[in-house]
Amino acid sequence: MALEVFHKDETLQMRRKLIGQSCRLFFSHDPVKIVRARGQYLYDENGMQYLDCISNVQHVGHCHPSITQAAAAQMDLLNSNTRFLHDNIVLYADRLAATLPKKLCVFYFVNSGSEANDLALRLARQYTQHQDVIVLDHAYHGHLTTLIDISPYKFRKLEGQKEWVHVAPLPDTYHGIYREDHPDPGQAYADTVKSLIEEAHKKGHKISSFFAESLPSVGGQIIFPNGYCKRVAEYVHEAGGVYVADEIQTGFGRVGNHFWAFQLQGEDFCPDIVTMGKPIGNGHPIACVATTEEIAAAFTANGVEYFNTFGGNPVSCAIGLAVLDVIEKEDLRGNAVRVGGHLKQLLLQLQTKHSLIGDVRGVGLFIGMELVKDKASRKPASEEAAHLVRRLKKERIVISTDGPWDSVIKFKPPMCFSIEDAERVCICIDQILGELEDTHQKENCRS
Amino acid sequence: MALEVFHKDETLQMRRKLIGQSCRLFFSHDPVKIVRARGQYLYDENGMQYLDCISNVQHVGHCHPSITQAAAAQMDLLNSNTRFLHDNIVLYADRLAATLPKKLCVFYFVNSGSEANDLALRLARQYTQHQDVIVLDHAYHGHLTTLIDISPYKFRKLEGQKEWVHVAPLPDTYHGIYREDHPDPGQAYADTVKSLIEEAHKKGHKISSFFAESLPSVGGQIIFPNGYCKRVAEYVHEAGGVYVADEIQTGFGRVGNHFWAFQLQGEDFCPDIVTMGKPIGNGHPIACVATTEEIAAAFTANGVEYFNTFGGNPVSCAIGLAVLDVIEKEDLRGNAVRVGGHLKQLLLQLQTKHSLIGDVRGVGLFIGMELVKDKASRKPASEEAAHLVRRLKKERIVISTDGPWDSVIKFKPPMCFSIEDAERVCICIDQILGELEDTHQKENCRS
The missing domain is CATH 3.40.640.10 (Type I PLP-dependent aspartate aminotransferase-like (Major domain))
Known part of the structure; x- marks a missing residue:
């Protein structure tokens, strides 16, 4: 079976014409074409691997x-x-x-x-x-x-x-x-x-x-x-x-x-x-x-x-x-306890370091990390959350937001998500939030 | 894969306990257990073959x-x-x-x-x-x-x-x-x-x-x-x-x-x-x-x-x-024209012979045969239709009724339904309606 019939541009063009636009694409300005998946990994038309942090539907892993x-x-x-x-x-x-x-x-x-x-x-x-x-x-x-x-x-x-x-x-x-x-x-x-x-x-x-x-x-x-x-x-x-x-x-x-x-x-x-x-x-x-x-x-x-x-x-x-x-x-409930617990711990550690992380909550592999403008007011940092999602996409990590202000980064990955996956995501989040906070600080100094 | 895990009686007992009773079984007094199917044929737990006249969902044939x-x-x-x-x-x-x-x-x-x-x-x-x-x-x-x-x-x-x-x-x-x-x-x-x-x-x-x-x-x-x-x-x-x-x-x-x-x-x-x-x-x-x-x-x-x-x-x-x-x-539309046309012709012939058949209508493999008490009043013959369905089941033909009075025998089989299938059903209908009409006549003579 061919992985791709149309070039990505053509797929997008046909999609816009043939499928109701109320059906939205992830990253609508630069959507991703996925042609293959296994476990917690997605692969685009160029064979590029993405880590999937949100496909809770593919519970025991893609294409088990x-x-x-x-x-x-x-x-x-x-x-x-x-x-x-x-x-x-x-x-x-x-x-x-x-x-x-x-x-x-x-x-x-x-x-x-x-x-x-x-x-x-x-x-x-x-x-x-x-x-x-x-x-x-x-x-x-x-x-x-x-x-x-x-x-x-x-x-x-x-x-x-x-x-x-x-x-x-x-x-x-x-x-x-x-x-x-x-x-x-x-x-x-x-x-x-x-x-x-x-x-x-x-x-x-x-x-x-x-x-x-x-x-x-x-x-x-x-x-x-x-x-x-x-x-x-x-x-x-x-x-x-x-x-x-x-x-x-x-x-x-x-x-x-x-x-x-x-x-x-x-x-x-x-x-x-x-x-x-x-x-x-x-x-x-x-x-x-x-x-x-x-x-x-x-x-x-x-x-x-x-x-x-x-x-x-x-x-x-x-x-x-x-x-x-x-x-x-495959003891996936045990895995949810171990990996989810580890991921939450890592995010809690990041919370102590980053002013943007207002709250970390969750249980098992259902975890939310809420971004805020500052920890006192708890004002939602919606733009920063959107930025984080876009930047993680560049790191080939697929994640998204939820909550009334789209300020909560949500984790609900396939249940085979690993300790290494959790650590990889957190390293990236640490770096991106650091960059964001640096930018904020510079802007504050200037203003 | 085992065709059967439980004996039929046990399946029925579990079904009555575990599945909402609003979900009804065909032939509820003597339901059929089907374990295998191919094309227009269903097979029960004893390997007995049934001709399927109603599974329009399995359009190109069961288990194609x-x-x-x-x-x-x-x-x-x-x-x-x-x-x-x-x-x-x-x-x-x-x-x-x-x-x-x-x-x-x-x-x-x-x-x-x-x-x-x-x-x-x-x-x-x-x-x-x-x-x-x-x-x-x-x-x-x-x-x-x-x-x-x-x-x-x-x-x-x-x-x-x-x-x-x-x-x-x-x-x-x-x-x-x-x-x-x-x-x-x-x-x-x-x-x-x-x-x-x-x-x-x-x-x-x-x-x-x-x-x-x-x-x-x-x-x-x-x-x-x-x-x-x-x-x-x-x-x-x-x-x-x-x-x-x-x-x-x-x-x-x-x-x-x-x-x-x-x-x-x-x-x-x-x-x-x-x-x-x-x-x-x-x-x-x-x-x-x-x-x-x-x-x-x-x-x-x-x-x-x-x-x-x-x-x-x-x-x-x-x-x-x-x-x-x-x-x-497989030219299934062509088959619907040919076999549906033939089936309708056969039913129309039966209509000239049987007082119970009030109307035959349909197109392709979507056909209804309406049973009536008599052709002048067009009073629906609901009991006779139910009897016909039960008797056809004994002939290992699965069919059912529709319409406001459940007096319409409906045909909507898988689209691979054959000329031989159509002829087999019509021979059985001819015989059963003949029996029914004989009984009616005897009852009328007695009364």
């Missing part, structure tokens, strides 16, 4: 041979739909069940995280017979009409907030209303959800669900304060709603010591619905909703079939099973 | 080796996202563009027909700045929240009709308000859409779009009367709306002489948006929205990125390209 083999073998055998009995879907659901609290024991297979979140909303509404949704500020839950409605990150730029959507403050202890010096930020942020529920009730609205990523990603790689989720779940349950944990970016062992990021909140917290996506099939379009028997039963009771043409087909499930196998066999 | 090879080769090389430049997506968009009128030249790749229809709705609303949608009665456009809203087949069983949805009569000349004896049913049915628009305008509503499958499937394998689409498009355009052709069930040459079913309505009709799904990837989760430069530009102009994690990835596009290649190389 075990996944390709599993897909090809099943594609050669059967790829039907869930209206026929097949072992793969039940085997896979059983394996997923083993990673979750016992309560989450019924599964629906779909094709994308967006489809999973939309189904979660349908399940929550059918079970509770309530319509309204509470979401966190800056959240993004997907590209579908209804998900844009529950994604402040998107709806603020579009039609605005629907009357059935309530936005709770992001429990961000670095930038938010309660910070690291608060005695109990988990309780304090949970109380903001309680207040929202009370306001909604006053207006005659009823809460179907609280939707949140277990670690808000687009929001800026946020780690919830202790006790937050358990308290929120209590308030939401009291209001007759359910807790939906969006694990699309954070599941499948990325946080290392736990298989799911919601488990960071302790064993006494369990969501009512969990949605899974991105890493689940290492790039293959598969996603999943896990829920309780009671919620599933309410969805069945409406008497209407749920049929998802491709969802849960034997090939998707074979790939899902292969991903779980590789995570175990 | 060219598709498996293309998938495996690309999976081994690269499976990234559309934020990097890649040749497959532009090659594929270019190939699809060649099958469409020139006007439809911008593409968005997604993971399912449902995602495609949801995006089509977003495009239509953004472009027109109108909210309302006109749909056909009994239509089904997908399983997402917003698509249930525009699917009378679903919303009538659930929350009911939203105020922004308007339902036009299905242009069914066998059962509908204007029938085959009407001088111009295309115009008459189009005028029902005109009336709906006028009513909506009186209430201050504005029409964003008219959504219709180019051949309504769930509605009962309906063929639009001549001139219908062109007239509807004129009325919808006058109202400031756009015409969305849902080609998810009907595209990719199923109708034989045309690549798209909307082309049956003549060269002077062109939709503004076309959605593609099911057969596009022969079972791989891929789907697409094609639209005009103007509509795409309006969507870009809102300034908000559209990112679909898996949509348009190099593997999905490689598979899409391989499907197009096989359709051409």
Whole structure:
């Protein structure tokens, strides 16, 4: 198979003509053409290698041979739909069940995280017979009409907030209303959800669900304060709603010591619905909703079939099973603990040296480094973050930003990311931030 | 790879426990376990062969080796996202563009027909700045929240009709308000859409779009009367709306002489948006929205990125390209004309012989045979249709029903369906309907 059919310029020209421009390219002024990848490395049309710090979808590494083999073998055998009995879907659901609290024991297979979140909303509404949704500020839950409605990150730029959507403050202890010096930020942020529920009730609205990523990603790689989720779940349950944990970016062992990021909140917290996506099939379009028997039963009771043409087909499930196998066999959760821990330590060391690094946070291979103009004001250093991303690209390191001000450098690499990779990135960051700070100092002297 | 891990009983038990019961099985009282498939044949756990008359998703045949090879080769090389430049997506968009009128030249790749229809709705609303949608009665456009809203087949069983949805009569000349004896049913049915628009305008509503499958499937394998689409498009355009052709069930040459079913309505009709799904990837989760430069530009102009994690990835596009290649190389459109034509002729012959067959309609390998209690009243023979499906299963032929009364036997087999397959099915139908009619006659004599 030829690695390249068109010269890069021609590809770009055709892309601009044929593909909707709303679909944006990384580094849009000088996009990268990638023709091959392996593990945590991408290769452009000239064979140049890039270190990939952000492809969380390619969870066990780009083009892992075990996944390709599993897909090809099943594609050669059967790829039907869930209206026929097949072992793969039940085997896979059983394996997923083993990673979750016992309560989450019924599964629906779909094709994308967006489809999973939309189904979660349908399940929550059918079970509770309530319509309204509470979401966190800056959240993004997907590209579908209804998900844009529950994604402040998107709806603020579009039609605005629907009357059935309530936005709770992001429990961000670095930038938010309660910070690291608060005695109990988990309780304090949970109380903001309680207040929202009370306001909604006053207006005659009823809460179907609280939707949140277990670690808000687009929001800026946020780690919830202790006790937050358990308290929120209590308030939401009291209001007759359910807790939906969006694990699309954070599941499948990325946080290392736990298989799911919601488990960071302790064993006494369990969501009512969990949605899974991105890493689940290492790039293959598969996603999943896990829920309780009671919620599933309410969805069945409406008497209407749920049929998802491709969802849960034997090939998707074979790939899902292969991903779980590789995570175990290659101890990728252990790797996330070791490499993620080392990377965070290195970044914390850089923080002591560089005035631009305001905060370093994260767990496992889900890490954010927030750049600020100065550490006292915590004013986001968005331009500096953009500069760092561009300069790292020159060093052949692919990384990007997140957060409300695009000031958080995010790390969510394939789970085979190595100690050497972490060290290489940090050496480059150290140098680039040094250059930036030198420039700042010179400018300050001049002015 | 083992064909079976669990005994069938155990698979069924696990399925009932682990998978949401809203996901229904074919022949739910005695479901079939399929472990292997090739071409138009399915094989159960005992190696028993079934002829597949309904898997339109496995368009070029189950487990076609060219598709498996293309998938495996690309999976081994690269499976990234559309934020990097890649040749497959532009090659594929270019190939699809060649099958469409020139006007439809911008593409968005997604993971399912449902995602495609949801995006089509977003495009239509953004472009027109109108909210309302006109749909056909009994239509089904997908399983997402917003698509249930525009699917009378679903919303009538659930929350009911939203105020922004308007339902036009299905242009069914066998059962509908204007029938085959009407001088111009295309115009008459189009005028029902005109009336709906006028009513909506009186209430201050504005029409964003008219959504219709180019051949309504769930509605009962309906063929639009001549001139219908062109007239509807004129009325919808006058109202400031756009015409969305849902080609998810009907595209990719199923109708034989045309690549798209909307082309049956003549060269002077062109939709503004076309959605593609099911057969596009022969079972791989891929789907697409094609639209005009103007509509795409309006969507870009809102300034908000559209990112679909898996949509348009190099593997999905490689598979899409391989499907197009096989359709051409194996002349599957020619086969649809020949075999579909022969099948329809055989069914029409059976119609002259059997009082139960009220109507035979279709084009290419998209055919419906409607069973009726008697030909004068056209009262749907739903039980007889269910009986026929069950009896054909005993003959190892997998087929199913559609239509508002589940009285239409639908044929939408893999496109490699053969003359011998068509003859085998018709011999079985002839015999079973004969038995049924004998029983009816005996019951009538007794009563």
